[in-house]
Amino acid sequence: MSELGHEVLRLAGLRKSYNIGRPNAAEILHGLNLDIGRHDFAALIGPSGSGKSTLLNILGLLDKPSAGELYLLGQATSTMDDASRTALRGAAIGFVFQFHHLIQAFNTLENVLMPLMLAQGKPDAAMLERARALLAAVGLEKYEQAKPNQLSGGQQQRVAIARALITQPALLLADEPTGNLDTHTAAEVFELFRRFNREYGCAVLLVTHDPRLSVACDRTINLVDGLIVSDTPNSAQQ
């Protein structure tokens, strides 16, 4: 799936409205065009209510656009049924949310394996090995049997990152992943994104409020009131 040129994601005239046909109808996204390439490391910034989360949910195939088209790995997604959308989402996209969102009933290792288990069933040796390697990469190899509530917020977020990467996605979507972490932990987590972008070659799109984070990315996309007002490379790396 990942051998289709350099484009990971493309938006063409994407619109999103809520409550269509009702008096309180509102368009949140007004025809967006955007390209994200394979090694991109981009920040999506914008004030509250500008439509960042809505856009992210659509990019992650969790939500559907009202108009326009979203191409993921070259495939048009608007006509897909739930099963193919889920399959594509599972294979191509990793999610990291602001609130780590682990499943409490499962331990760390099982949480990391969840996307693979949902797609393929009982984990085999290769899957376990990959999960352990990812846990080691986020520095949690000692906590594989721990339940989420035994971990700190930063640790949980790192587990969530490992889970997002287990399927070797082409695109990693992160919704304020450091939003409720302290500065030090936030920097560590950000470094992880950097590293995975470099080492695994997956594109990263990071929604953030934090200007320090956005300038550390290679590219900044600014969304204001449902429109992309700027999309600039950050030339000066610190």
Next chain:
Amino acid sequence: MSKQLRRLWTEWTIALKFLREGRAQTVMILIGVAVGVAVIVFVTALIQGLQSNLIERTLGTQAHIRLLPPDEVNLRLPAAQGTVQLVQEDKRVQRLRSINNWQQVAATLDQLPALTAVSPVVSGPAFARRGAALESVALVGVDLERYQQIIPLSTYLLEGQLRVGAGDAMIGKLLAENLGLRVGDKLRLETGQQSAAIVNIAAVFELGVRELDARYVYLDLKQAQSLLNLPGGITVLDLTVEEIFTAQAIAARIARLTGLKAESWMETNAQLMNGLTAQSMSTNIIVVFVALSVAFGIASVLSVSVVQRTREIGILRATGATRQQILRIFLLQGAVFGLLGSGIGIAASYALVWMFNNAGPGLFYIPISSTLILSSLLLATVTGVIAAAVPSRRAASLDPVEAIRYV
């Protein structure tokens, strides 16, 4: 397909983890299901035990099917075409008659695999006289060996020996009391046909049915034939069948086959059959309503669980679970409630039945059949899945975007 099966492992694992995590809820609904299933199994087993006991007692002194000579009817010429015939007739007297050609009929019936025993009987009315006392009795001439397969007389024997040869008779307990008879005494039998006979009391039995114990006099086939003036003839063929509830159908078949009148025990005990049917119906109603309340219990627990797990459902959807997978995760939980709950319930009803059989009033014995156990396991599991359908569909249709934000 194998991919589906491998995914089912994951769905099963998630379902079990969810159940284990919500332990208090799980335990409570399991108890609910178990109580329901225990009631269903115990009541069903109790009624089955009671019914088979009633039937056993009824059939202990009866043949399953009785074959009788056809009723005698008036013969008349058929009416000419196009005319209506109005007839006033007196019914023919039904005299004591033999079954025509009964040896051949009996030989044919012996070959029928559905029948387990065939016994020729000659029976008719008589008076038993001792001194000044007179009792009306029913003479029953039997071939003892064959008759024992129909009614196990040896189990009803009070005193004496089971024997009807040459001049020996066996009589019921009440008749013996009424006439002051004991084993070894003599008894005069009069039929009003021709000769009377004096018989020797060889045994006294108690069938447990007043009517029979006061009237039955068992004789040898030949002696009864001569007393009733039916030399070589018999009046009834008693039959038993393998499956008692097929008696009606088999009787109809034999009636067609032989041209004789066939009465099954189900016809002659219509009242009992009515009672049994009504009883089964009330049992079924109990089963249906208990199952219904179990189903609603499961459905309500799962509905709450879906709300509680909204966020986790959202996470699962975001990490690659399809709607179908979410649906199955909750259906499986319903199935587990049904299966596990009914397992516990069956164990509990086993204990109840054991107590009834060993420490209860001792009225009758309750067997628990494996069919009952398997069918209640199956019924409860299917009920669990059906009950889970509504909450599962709700879980599957949750919008992942909203579900994930749900706190």
